[in-house]
Amino acid sequence: MRLLVVEDEQRLATALQRGLQAEGFAVDVAGDGPTGLDLARHGGYDAMILDVMLPGLSGYRVVQQLRSEEHWLPVLMLSAKDGEYDQADGLDCGADDYLTKPFSYVVLLARLRALLRRGAAPRPAVITAGPLTLDPARRRVTRDDTEIALTAREYALLEYLMRRAGEVVTKVELLDHVWDAAVDTAPNAVEVYVGYLRRKLGRDVLETVRGAGYRLTVTGG
Numbered sequence: 001m002r003l004l005v006v007e008d009e010q011r012l013a014t015a016l017q018r019g020l021q022a023e024g025f026a027v028d029v030a031g032d033g034p035t036g037l038d039l040a041r042h043g044g045y046d047a048m049i050l051d052v053m054l055p056g057l058s059g060y061r062v063v064q065q066l067r068s069e070e071h072w073l074p075v076l077m078l079s080a081k082d083g084e085y086d087q088a089d090g091l092d093c094g095a096d097d098y099l100t101k102p103f104s105y106v107v108l109l110a111r112l113r114a115l116l117r118r119g120a121a122p123r124p125a126v127i128t129a130g131p132l133t134l135d136p137a138r139r140r141v142t143r144d145d146t147e148i149a150l151t152a153r154e155y156a157l158l159e160y161l162m163r164r165a166g167e168v169v170t171k172v173e174l175l176d177h178v179w180d181a182a183v184d185t186a187p188n189a190v191e192v193y194v195g196y197l198r199r200k201l202g203r204d205v206l207e208t209v210r211g212a213g214y215r216l217t218v219t220g221g
Contacts, residue, residue, distance in 0.1 A: 001116060002026045004048040006036030006062070008055055008077065016049065019105060033057025040066055040073055047115050049108075052079035052090065067094035067125045072207045078103070092137035108135040113127040128214040129165035129218050130205060134158065148200050153178070157193050161206070170213035190214075
């Protein structure tokens, strides 16, 4: 397995390289963002360990650029920023996992192995389906580049449908995943909110499959 470590703290980068090599990995190291991005694009790596604060280009920008190019190299982000919003930012911009410094090397290895088991499956930071785009980090929805304002419930319903675009999704699934299971929700709630989405997004993007549920179309414009 080939790994890329992008870390500007020389002592930490060297320690990671030696430790990972002792585990049998082939490891390359980059000390700044632009070099790390170039190697990640062309190096054929199985995973990348990426610091947030880097010279030239932040780790956030590196992973955002990779994802925008549909490059799904698994990324474990490292940072001294341990706030919950910092971690959310790292994951929302496209990283697969986030580990704060100082960290346990044993935990880093375990998380790295988990990423390698998953492989480089597509995990886009922005979801697209036909003419629609949904940006979870910004909670922004557009159709044909025109932004559409949605309520929190409308947004949650659309996000679930977009993550299952092209598939038939039952009312039961939608109630389970979009509504609070602890609250007694009227069975027609799904129909009501599907109607709201159709009025805002256009009837052509959301199909009723009689007797089965709903399907978000992946074509159109």
